[in-house]
Amino acid sequence: MAKPIQLTPxxxxxxxxxxxxxxxxxxxxxxxxxxxxxxxxLALIASYPxxxxxxxxxxxxxxxVITKQSVILYIDTPEEIRVISVFDTRQNPENIGKxx
Numbered sequence: 749m750a751k752p753i754q755l756t757p758x759x760x761x762x763x764x765x766x767x768x769x770x771x772x773x774x775x776x777x778x779x780x781x782x783x784x785x786x787x788x789x790l791a792l793i794a795s796y797p798x799x800x801x802x803x804x805x806x807x808x809x810x811x812x813v814i815t816k817q818s819v820i821l822y823i824d825t826p827e828e829i830r831v832i833s834v835f836d837t838r839q840n841p842e843n844i845g846k847x848x
Contacts, residue, residue: 750791750794752827752829753793754830756832758832759831759833759834762833762835763834766782766834766836767782782815785815786818786834789812790820793812793822794829797810797822797824808823809822809823810822810823814834816837817836817838818834818836819834819835820833821833821834
């Protein structure tokens with residue numbers, strides 16, 4: 749059974765920023781494609797939360813690649829999947845440490 753997914757305010761802000769970037773740089777079609785991939789990935793995470801690797805052991809943060817430019821960082825709790833960031837890999841790699 750799929751777990752519910754909860755986006756943190758940080759993840760919501762990340763998603764908004766990525767969406768605005770894609771829309772202004774590549775157009776509506778690219779944004780729609782990104783959201784199809786994003787929703788598909790969330791469905792997989794909800795159904796199979798341990799499928800993706802842990803990238804930070806202390807907080808058990810997992811990473812799932814949406815595209816080569818974006819990843820979902822999440823925590824699998826007993827009650828839900830908590831998305832802590834939708835990270836754009838074109839950002840400074842040091843910024844991912846701030847997410848963790």
